[in-house]
Amino acid sequence: MENEAQRTASVDVGRLLARRITAGWYLLTGRPVSLYAASVLRIGYGLLYLVFLLREFPHRAEIWGPGSPWTPALAHQLFEQTGWLSVLALSDSRAYFELCYALALVTSALFMLGWRTRVLSVLFAVVVTSFHGRAIFMTDGGDNLLLLMSLYLVLTACGRRWSLDARRHRRNAARTGDAPEPKGSRLSHRLRDDRTMLVTVVHNCAMFVIAAQVCFLYGSAGLYKVQGTSWGGGTALHYVLNLELFRPWPALSHFVDEHTLVVAVAGYMTVLLQVAFPFVLFGRLKYPVLVLLLGMHLGIAVLMGLPLFSGAMIVADAVFLPDRFYAFLPRLRRRAAHGRESARPTHGRAAVPGAVPAQGGPGGACGPQRRVTLPAGRKDAVPAAEPVSRQAPPDHG
Template identity: 30%
Template sequence: MIHRLNHFLSTKRVLIGTSLMRFSLGTGILFYLLYHYQERHLLWGSEGLWPTEKFMESSGERGIITLFHLSDAPWFLDGIYHIGILAVVMFTIGFRTRLATIFTFLIFWSLYYRNPFITNGGDNIVRIQLFFLLFAQAGTHFSLDRMLSQRRTSSKSRLEPYSSILHNFAVLVMILQLVCLYTTSGIYKIMGSMWQGGTAVYYAMRVQDYVWPGVSEWIWQSEGLIVLLTYSSVLFQVSFPFLLLNRYTKYLALLGAFCFHTGVGLVMNLALFSWYMISFEWLLLTDSEYHRLIKRWKTLYSKGVSLVRRQNMEKESMREWVG
């Protein structure tokens, strides 16, 4: 029993999902940094939207320490920003992953608290998940670190079992964080009168920042579609943790999450938020489930290729017979 427990704890799990999360999350953060590159001094500079005096006062009250406490000079912001872009690129491609994750977390943490008025729920959960990702093995797959490690032989460290336990614990906490997010969001929706009445999506889509011209009007003019979207959103979020308890309904939870966030990203102009949330969904499948999906995909692909070839051969033989 003890041997089985030790084997269970000391075996790294969800390595593929963690690596996919790293790549997807890094892509989103890199887009965020490049998108705001020209306006970085306006958003985070000493004379920008949130001046240094107010930033220092607010962070002092909350007990927050960031890199911007070291200096408020424009050259320092430029240095932090460019180092951040480099760190996120390394993080995304998986080069020196552990070090790149540390720098990515520090940069994102500092930018998040330097101007908290331009953040959203997506930035908040990224900040939390990045912290736990510091303790996980995020560069095992789809990374330069893996390519480089295959070229050299390395002996296992004595600390390897402890590293595995730490990785598994970090992954578990990140999954629980995601589950808690969906559950609490669903519960708060249930308590809202607009969600109970089936009109919440209508009023949310009427906010000017969330309008998709030509599409939003078509959606909110359909009473049945509005009610369906409202109730299905609540049902998905409340049932999400229970769907994960079964190996088959888990795929339904993932499909629902992808559809839900894709719809939110497109219809409500929250593309980056949805990208962040979808990035975390990769954690919900085990390595064996990913291998099973890949195997099934290869089987379906080979059958499809064989079918196309057979049809082409039949057409060719028919042409020869007619000719």
């Protein structure tokens, strides 16, 4: 009996393990996950870098161009040690730099819109790495994260949703919807299926790496803060608010610093959120945590003057929202638009309280009759013997 029970238990464990392996394999190869989140990353980082380049447009020559204190010769010496590459360091010509800058602006805009995303994702990564390598000392932490994400997005299918590519594919599918599927050999079908599975696997692995990168970033930052006495004593944000380098609005920083209890609680909450973030991702607790992190990053952007860092972190947090959340947003927008349309008075009718539509249709009493809705407070009623047919379409004047 004991041997039979042991065999039964081992069989059950084997079946459970087989089901887990099958489910994991399907999750990896069955379909691409988080397509909306990948599109949000594409739109967010493309827009963020475009705004960044436009903001620094008056100072472009002093930061990345021939007028920079970090000359191309110094950049080449560093590249020989680090193995880095930058297309901006290929020439000292001002015309070449202006051409590269214009192409960077166009690349960021087209990548954000999702036009030919496969090619533009590679070009966008080249742009980000080139500008980052040309001025390595002009950094605030956000460009490091943006650099990593631009490399990860090359491996994702970030143009499947909310893009010009997706719009073109929908139009092509509608145009050729009734056309018969072109015949091909068994080998061509097999190659197409293998390509689809390979793209799916690479996309899913890249999205997992992006999520792991964000978790590691939050977790390491929180654990690093725990080791400091200022964060443990609740005075870290007080010192941050009094740093001249991170005070774009001194009056606002001084006003916030006066509320010592709020500053201390905010410091403790920052450490708690960052340490706990990797452990709340598999439950509903992650939604309030993401909201609190959004508020924290907005505070960093305003109080410390680090919009690029805050924007990069806010966009990175979007990878943890499920696709059903993003798919619900267009429906919510349509419902809001429908509610606004229904709230408008219909043209051609008296938009006054208590107005009752006419009972007869186009043929008078013999035509189709409309359903009557009486205002509140009226005691009248429609006679039971009166025929009530289907509701007539509204009269738009």
